[in-house]
Amino acid sequence: MILLSLNGCSQPSTLQEIRNEGVLHVITRVAPSIYYEGRGGPTGYDYELAKLFAEELGVKLRLRVADDNTEVLSVISRDFAHIGMAGLSAQPLFDNQYKSLPTGIEAQSIVVYNRDVERPESLSDLAGERLHLVSDSNHEYQLQAITNTASGVSWQVHPGLDAAGILARLETGELSYAVVSSNELELNHVFFPQVKQAFALGDAMQLAWLFPINQDDSLVNAAKAFMEKMRENGTIAQLAERFYGHLDHLNYVGARTFMHHVENRLPKYEGLFRENASVFNMDWRLLAAIGYQESHWRPNAVSPTGVRGLMMLTRNTANYIGINNRLDAEESIQGGAKYFRIVHEKIPDRIAEPDRTWFALASYNVGFGHLEDARRLTTSAGKNPDRWMDVKEFLPLLAQKEWYKKTRYGYARGHEPVLYVQNIRRYYDVLARVMKPTERVAAAPSSFVGLEQSADGRSNMDSPEEDAEHRASLPPELGMVPPTL
Structure with missing residues (x-):
């Protein structure tokens, strides 16, 4: 009877473990599009959603702030957090590394340039030039996918910089060309008037939360149901308007x-x-x-x-x-x-x-x-x-x-x-x-x-x-x- 009972026992699901502990562990980075300390405390599109999700689960939200996306991805890949918020869209190379869930915000990889240099119309115009990007972004995947059709294009990854850091160097002319996410460009563009938008590398894709691949599906499924509820009751639309709805009126x-x-x-x-x-x-x-x-x-x-x-x-x-x-x-x-x-x-x-x-x-x-x-x-x-x-x-x-x-x-x-x-x-x-x-x-x-x-x-x-x-x-x-x- 004892052996049967032991064999009949099963490990609690990820969702049950979270409820037992009473804590949802989230890893993120500081960015106006994700999480930052506002005048009234922590805020940001993804943060507000995560806070509502924790409330939905009846647990506390415990946030760990990473230096960059490299750290976010490392923590999630080692199953040291329940959710990673990195401002990334799901990529084919993520399929065997993470589970993902769209959050309602779309973004593209946008080529930007200092207005003192000639505007490029396509990647072919950048032959012999170097594009600059943050590490572990959607942009490198996009560039790798189209390098065969645009020979002579090279890029440099800057592990110590975020999107604002890239744009700041573009503003001063230290850099001439870069790639940033469209949503981060919208949120930061007013601070860098010397930066101009050239063209997108691909179609817009929804940004996503990332989950450890070794997790069972209980938390992902709960998050899917939560996101659907937020879409239906208008919360996602309201959050999108709150953080992005006023950004196109300062040229x-x-x-x-x-x-x-x-x-x-x-x-x-x-x-x-x-x-x-x-x-x-x-x-x-x-x-x-x-x-x-x-x-x-x-x-x-x-x-x-x-x-x-x-x-x-x-x-x-x-x-x-x-x-x-x-x-x-x-x-x-x-x-x-x-x-x-x-x-x-x-x-x-x-x-x-x-x-x-x-x-x-x-x-x-x-x-x-x-x-x-x-x-x-x-x-x-x-x-x-x-x-x-x-x-x-x-x-x-x-x-x-x-x-x-x-x-x-x-x-x-x-x-x-x-x-x-x-x-x-x-x-x-x-x-x-x-x-x-x-x-x-x-x-x-x-x-x-x-x-x-x-x-x-x-x-x-x-x-x-x-x-x-x-x-x-x-x-x-x-x-x-x-x-x-």
Whole structure:
């Protein structure tokens, strides 16, 4: 009987072992596309998914940060972690080394170059040149697959560099040509305006989580079911919008101009942004980003419609918030911070960050009433009116008669608030990377100081009584129109 019992015993599955220990072990590397320490703590597309997966399993997420992909792959191949997050797509050579699971983000290997050298149209134009790439990437596999059709192309792998390091050397002209992943290029391109995109080496492929080949399928299957659930409930789409949905609105000229102004104009007003942001409980870099979108940090800016000053306040708005001289930088920044706090507090508390801030920015630009119209259109279409990625699809419809005639507040140039929010998000991203945050900001559960948390909200709208109360408490025009620059 004892022998039968022993023979009948089986090892617990990988999933059961994880639940028994209460820990999901993940190995990753630092990259804005995967994992990094944000102002509100760890974040990143893959990290947020992994955190949700651990919660789904009812266990803790334990993260180990590797120096590079070489270390990530080594740890996974030796079965020293349950999941590897390396920002790689599944490759044929992985078949006998790892199990993989797509994460919802697609990327291509992109040839990039310093704009002072001639643009290559294909690999044949790079005969005699050297491409530079990070180690253990998708790029070397792509290059090896097509070398037969492009003789004379060589490449050098840089084990000690990440994508940002490659791009930095391309920016200075130390390197002329390189290959980077399209998603990492999108996230970093604004910092390297001298870098230009040439062509892709192949089709876009989904990036994947990697699992040890010796694991049984219990964890992979659980992760597949989790990913499918996240796709169906819109979480993957929302995460993709959160990390990638605002990256295409700062071109070469805009990026160079912005960085020039960060160095030369921002220092004059940084103290005012910090001081007033602290008073009104917001991240000073967000306030500065709004100011840049409004006036490019010019205190004497005036638009054709009469809004003026660094924060481009309308006369009625300035009167409402007690600002006497809109062309005075200190008064203008104080007024902008105060008014944004008013607008932000009107956004329903159920809408979590960072979406609540994106809604507040849209309201700051186009007006609360028009924003509510767009949210009602969103509800009518069966989408979530408390989620920015849904509402921004419907704001542009306010410029079309067939749609705005159905709304309470009528016509609005609905494309403008979408671009307005996109631009400020991008400016904020840059400032968050290059500038320190305020030393101490009073936190509140629904505060917009961090911009790091996001969650779905309920879909019920404000009542007509609440709308009427809001209209009675605010000046007639809520939008702040950017000047002609």
